[in-house]
Amino acid sequence: MASTIRVRAIANGDTTEVQALIQHPMDSGFVKDAQGAVIPAHFIQQLTFEHNGKTVFTADWGPAVAKDPYVKFGFKGASKGDELKVSWVDNKGASDSITATIQ
Amino acid sequence: MRFVLAPVLAPVLALISAALAAGVIAQAAPAPDKPDPAADAKAFRNYFVTKFPGVKLEDFVNGPYSMNEDMRKQWVEKEEFPPYDFALDAGKEMFAKPFKNGKTYADCFENGGIGVRQNFPYFDAQKGEVVTLELAINRCREANGEAPLSYVKDDMASLTAYMAYTSRGKPLDIKIPDDPRALAAYENGKRYFYTRRGQLNFSCASCHVLSPGQRLRAEILAPALGILNAMPIYRSEWAGMGTISRRFITCNSQTRAVPEEAQSEDYRDLEYYLSYVSNGLPVSGPGARP
Amino acid sequence: MSISIEGFSATRRLVLQGAGAVALFGFGALAARPALAAANDPYPEAAFKQKADRDAIQALYGRTADASDKVKLDAPEIAENGAVVPISVTTTLENVTSISFFVSGNPNALAASYAIPEGTLPAVSNRLKMQQTSNVIAIVEAGGKLYSATKEVKVTVGGCGG
Numbered sequence: 001m002a003s004t005i006r007v008r009a010i011a012n013g014d015t016t017e018v019q020a021l022i023q024h025p026m027d028s029g030f031v032k033d034a035q036g037a038v039i040p041a042h043f044i045q046q047l048t049f050e051h052n053g054k055t056v057f058t059a060d061w062g063p064a065v066a067k068d069p070y071v072k073f074g075f076k077g078a079s080k081g082d083e084l085k086v087s088w089v090d091n092k093g094a095s096d097s098i099t100a101t102i103q
Numbered sequence: 104m105r106f107v108l109a110p111v112l113a114p115v116l117a118l119i120s121a122a123l124a125a126g127v128i129a130q131a132a133p134a135p136d137k138p139d140p141a142a143d144a145k146a147f148r149n150y151f152v153t154k155f156p157g158v159k160l161e162d163f164v165n166g167p168y169s170m171n172e173d174m175r176k177q178w179v180e181k182e183e184f185p186p187y188d189f190a191l192d193a194g195k196e197m198f199a200k201p202f203k204n205g206k207t208y209a210d211c212f213e214n215g216g217i218g219v220r221q222n223f224p225y226f227d228a229q230k231g232e233v234v235t236l237e238l239a240i241n242r243c244r245e246a247n248g249e250a251p252l253s254y255v256k257d258d259m260a261s262l263t264a265y266m267a268y269t270s271r272g273k274p275l276d277i278k279i280p281d282d283p284r285a286l287a288a289y290e291n292g293k294r295y296f297y298t299r300r301g302q303l304n305f306s307c308a309s310c311h312v313l314s315p316g317q318r319l320r321a322e323i324l325a326p327a328l329g330i331l332n333a334m335p336i337y338r339s340e341w342a343g344m345g346t347i348s349r350r351f352i353t354c355n356s357q358t359r360a361v362p363e364e365a366q367s368e369d370y371r372d373l374e375y376y377l378s379y380v381s382n383g384l385p386v387s388g389p390g391a392r393p
Numbered sequence: 394m395s396i397s398i399e400g401f402s403a404t405r406r407l408v409l410q411g412a413g414a415v416a417l418f419g420f421g422a423l424a425a426r427p428a429l430a431a432a433n434d435p436y437p438e439a440a441f442k443q444k445a446d447r448d449a450i451q452a453l454y455g456r457t458a459d460a461s462d463k464v465k466l467d468a469p470e471i472a473e474n475g476a477v478v479p480i481s482v483t484t485t486l487e488n489v490t491s492i493s494f495f496v497s498g499n500p501n502a503l504a505a506s507y508a509i510p511e512g513t514l515p516a517v518s519n520r521l522k523m524q525q526t527s528n529v530i531a532i533v534e535a536g537g538k539l540y541s542a543t544k545e546v547k548v549t550v551g552g553c554g555g
Contacts, residue, residue: 006188015514021184028522030500045436056513058434062441064496064504064522066477067342070184072518073507173470180479180518321471321549339474393473 005088007100011080016102018049018057019072020086028063043091044069050085051078078102138286140279140379143293147380151328155316164332164387166325170316174323178391187264187337187389190344194265197258202247208262211243220263220270221386224375225278226285233288233371236263237346254365255352260335260344267335267388275332275386277379292376295369296327301360307373322393329381331374333390340393347374437506446495446502446530450539453493453506458532458539461486466531466542472523475548481518482531482542489515491534498527498548523548 004023009016022044029041047059047069056075078084080102087097151163155170162169168178198216201207209215213222223236234242240262241251252259279285299306307327310319315326335346345353348365351373355362363369443449450458464484472478482492492515493506504521515533523529526547533540 002192006184008184019184021186021188023189026522046434055508055510057510058508059519060434060437060441060506060508062501062503062505064499064501066520066522068186068189070181070518070520072183072481074514074516076512076514167473174473177469177473177479180481181477181520186477339477342476 003098004096005086005098007084007086007098009078009084009100009102011078011082011102014076015074016051016076016078016082016084017072017074018084019070020047020049021068021070022047022088022096023068024088024090026061026063026065026067026069030063041091044088045091047071047086047088049073049075050087051075051082056084138290140286140289144380144382148328148383150312151315151326155326160383161385163326164329164381164384166330166333166390166392167316167323170326171323174393181391185337185389185391186339187335187344187391190261190264190335190337191268191389193258194261194263194268197262198265202244202249204247206247208240208243211239211246216266217269218273220267220388221273221276222278224371224378226280226282226288226375228280228282228285231284232368233292233375235347235366235371235374236266237348238366238371254346255349256341256343256345260346260349263335263346264344264389267386270386271388272385274383275378275381277375277382279379288372289376289379291369292372292374295373296376301355301358303358303360305358305360307354327377327380329384331377332381332384333387333392335388336390336392338392344389434508437503440503440506441501443503444501446497446528449495449501449503450493450530450532453503454491454532454534454539456539458541461533461540461542464531464533464540464542466529466544468529468544468546471547471549475523475525477520478523478529478546478548479518479520480529480531480546481516482533483516484533484535484540486515486533486535486540488536489533491532492517493532493534494519494521495530495532496521496523496527497530498525499523502530 006021008019024044025042026044027039027042029038031039033039041063043063043065044061047061048055049057057073059071061069082102083099084102085097085099087095089095152160158169165178168175198208213219220236223239224233226232227234237254237259240259241254244251279289296307299309310324311327311330315324317324331347334350335344336350337344348370351370352362352365437453440449440453443452463486464482466480466482468480469478480494482494489509491506491508494504495502496504499522505519507517509515515535523546526545526549528543528545531542
């Protein structure tokens with residue numbers, strides 16, 4: 001099955017710009033469905049980015065992060081061709097990860 | 104300016120008003136029994152270009168984002184990694200996957216279905232009707248023993264998203280053959296566009312010709328010029344994708360008019376008219392909207 | 394393939410404040426940043442449960458923030474749709490270790506919190522949900538202190554039936 005994570009990591013001089021878009025409902029637990037039943041909370045809690053075994057960025061998310069969440073950040077010390085590992089865990093214990101190559 | 108006129112006169116007078124407002128005086132307004140789509144398209148484009156001198160012609164396809172700076176900023180930010188990305192990927196996969204009989208969508212379309220979105224809708228002389236991209240996709244499926252897709256979202260939206268993407272940047276190139284039936288379909292679409300309907304008594308033109316850039320409650324209204332070029336769209340309101348069919352239906356219900364069935368004759372003719380008068384503007388789909 | 398999260402008893406920042414903050418200033422040779430926790434840092438459950446932004450900031454960081462013009466918060470005047478509001482923060486402050494976003498009018502104010510290890514730029518762009526017109530507060534933790542920027546974002550019901 002295709003990964004839920006889409007990453008774009010581009011090296012620009014000594015800074016790598018990272019953008020990630022993740023397919024996830026990020027249900028808040030506040031919304032009801034057409035029948036009036038609450039749609040249970042279902043959202044990514046932690047998202048981690050690692051380069052050469054070192055964590056370069058961690059996101060702690062709550063349900064107020066938008067559906068199909070997006071995040072952008074930058075870090076130094078990586079080069080084109082290096083690998084960037086991205087992984088998430090949600091409140092139901094599900095997870096996904098992907099390794100992307102820095103362009 | 105109020106149009107309190109019988110349906111027959113309303114579209115013609117609306118066009119005259121629009122044409123006059125745009126300063127297009129020389130041409131006589133087309134009489135009801137001799138349609139002149141080329142003149143219509145010219146007057147239509149001229150009206151919007153004159154009304155919004157600061158907007159580049161190709162920017163009209165961006166709907167509300169061509170009208171409001173604060174909204175445009177939010178859109179540009181979302182386009183960096185757009186919400187329709189997933190549907191686009193799904194559409195690409197679906198498009199390549201063969202039917203049970205071994206054929207694919209490529210077998211139903213010119214150029215294998217790649218880079219053809221700008222030619223839809225077209226008038227099918229054999230069937231005597233307007234064929235939209237959505238209709239063509241389902242006809243392809245049925246011809247190959249597959250069940251038709253829902254017209255409004257999901258797989259149909261993903262497929263049309265992919266096909267639109269392969270035509271991104273290409274100018275809309277809708278043709279009206281010299282065939283009275285094609286002209287009648289075009290005129291029907293135009294009539295539908297300018298006719299008031301429903302509880303709120305709005306026509307498509309009420310919002311998208313008279314009031315683009317203004318707010319309808321919290322929404323910024325899109326200009327009618329190029330309004331279909333970004334389809335299908337990911338709407339934040341839907342938290343998902345929707346097709347031209349979906350938008351025609353929901354717009355009718357939201358303005359308290361009775362919606363027609365997806366791909367009804369009126370809707371296809373409306374799409375024909377709206378696409379023709381937007382000829383030359385680039386396909387920008389799939390798009391994102393509020 | 395699931396990863397289990399360790400206990401949520403204390404937030405990373407509260408632990409750091411108690412143990413590490415005082416010791417920092419004497420060690421000029423070492424990195425002038427609090428020891429950064431590893432990838433499986435405890436998720437700040439308690440902070441996410443707070444309703445008011447003030448309580449959430451306290452739960453997450455254990456102290457209050459001072460408004461600073463060195464924190465640049467970019468958010469729209471009027472959100473095109475409250476479900477997806479693009480918001481970003483950049484700062485010229487140094488030794489940034491954390492950036493967080495709070496939406497005052499949401500049922501729970503804390504929306505997202507980001508750890509900024511050494512070598513990572515002190516800037517984040519994300520997309521948040523806003524329930525209603527309210528303040529968005531960005532907090533930047535730099536050099537052990539908290540700095541904030543606030544902006545009101547209007548959220549309305551969509552016009553076309555929304």
